[in-house]
Amino acid sequence: MEGLQLRQVCASRGHREVLHGLDLAVARGELLVVLGPSGAGKSTLLRVVAGLEPATAGAVVIAGRDVTRLRPGRRNVSMVFQSHALFPHMTVAENIGFGPFVRGESRHEVRERVARAAIAVGCGLLLDRRPDQLSGGERQRVALARALVREPDVFLLDEPLSNLDAELRAETRGELKALHERVGTTMVHVTHDQVEALILGDRIAVMRAGRLEQTGTPQEIWQSPATTFVARFVGSPAMNLLPGEGPLRPPGMAADPERVVGFRPDAVRLSDPAGADCTGTVYRVDVIGEDAHAYLRIGGDTVVARMPTTTRPAVGDTVAVAVRWDDAHFFDARTERRIAA
Numbered sequence: 001m002e003g004l005q006l007r008q009v010c011a012s013r014g015h016r017e018v019l020h021g022l023d024l025a026v027a028r029g030e031l032l033v034v035l036g037p038s039g040a041g042k043s044t045l046l047r048v049v050a051g052l053e054p055a056t057a058g059a060v061v062i063a064g065r066d067v068t069r070l071r072p073g074r075r076n077v078s079m080v081f082q083s084h085a086l087f088p089h090m091t092v093a094e095n096i097g098f099g100p101f102v103r104g105e106s107r108h109e110v111r112e113r114v115a116r117a118a119i120a121v122g123c124g125l126l127l128d129r130r131p132d133q134l135s136g137g138e139r140q141r142v143a144l145a146r147a148l149v150r151e152p153d154v155f156l157l158d159e160p161l162s163n164l165d166a167e168l169r170a171e172t173r174g175e176l177k178a179l180h181e182r183v184g185t186t187m188v189h190v191t192h193d194q195v196e197a198l199i200l201g202d203r204i205a206v207m208r209a210g211r212l213e214q215t216g217t218p219q220e221i222w223q224s225p226a227t228t229f230v231a232r233f234v235g236s237p238a239m240n241l242l243p244g245e246g247p248l249r250p251p252g253m254a255a256d257p258e259r260v261v262g263f264r265p266d267a268v269r270l271s272d273p274a275g276a277d278c279t280g281t282v283y284r285v286d287v288i289g290e291d292a293h294a295y296l297r298i299g300g301d302t303v304v305a306r307m308p309t310t311t312r313p314a315v316g317d318t319v320a321v322a323v324r325w326d327d328a329h330f331f332d333a334r335t336e337r338r339i340a341a
Contacts, residue, residue: 003186276320
């Protein structure tokens with residue numbers, strides 16, 4: 001059974017359409033990551049699923065029920081926001097159990113569910129503390145437990161790790177992945193962080209301007225980007241995308257202004273002149289740990305090459321450039337969609 005299905009869903013704010021006929025299916029128990037830049041419509045998608053914003057067209061189906069016209073409380077979804085929004089005067093246990101308590105569930109049942117949720121997210125020893133006695137990561141665990149205690153059909157996460165520092169974010173990301181594996185709840189996680197998406201997602205849905213660009217496994221998104229937008233957005237540095245009539249293109253390929261040639265920085269080698277496709281001039285070198293990213297000018301185009309720092313060139317060098325063309329991608333310059341070689 002599908003945990004969540006969006007059928008031609010549209011949403012508007014005033015006269016501006018934010019979501020444009022989205023079709024998306026999330027399997028029961030799947031963790032889908034919705035990835036895209038600011039303004040892509042990611043948070044609006046979650047709010048429409050939760051019932052916090054109306055769908056102006058289409059249908060939202062959760063666990064086989066059409067919930068499009070139901071108010072949020074009747075959809076059996078839980079949502080975690082960027083802000084933890086914990087009640088400062090309540091203990092952790094009271095924060096987690098607030099929802100079931102106001103819905104009139106028995107104190108005994110609330111205590112049991114609070115304990116289960118707290119143990120699931122790793123904050124079982126914090127139940128007597130108040131939010132001001134917790135670290136950022138601990139407050140995030142409490143927010144997750146508060147959403148989990150509802151035992152929802154769909155768990156919605158709106159960039160819940162964005163306010164954490166890098167180390168804590170990486171740690172919490174691993175805990176979130178482990179939590180999903182333990183509880184098996186259908187989850188939709190929104191982020192603009194590609195690393196987060198590639199690590200967390202069973203599948204990734206890439207959005208731009210209220211539309212889906214591509215949906216697939218992390219490996220599919222990385223290895224077979226469906227559009228030039230996905231190719232640019234997923235990868236750091238981004239995939240090199242060059243016009244098909246430029247000086248750097250596969251051997252035997254005629255100049256073609258209607259084609260875009262793409263290849264990742266890892267596919268670029270600074271070789272000896274005998275095996276080179278062309279030459280370029282180094283205008284910038286970034287050193288990141290053991291990696292170096294060399295930025296080259298080739299004609300009017302820019303190409304990025306990734307290499308070990310021990311073999312990096314110097315700014316101003318003229319270098320021979322070769323590309324591993326077996327790993328190249330090709331796109332239609334008009335539609336920006338992937339095409340065969």
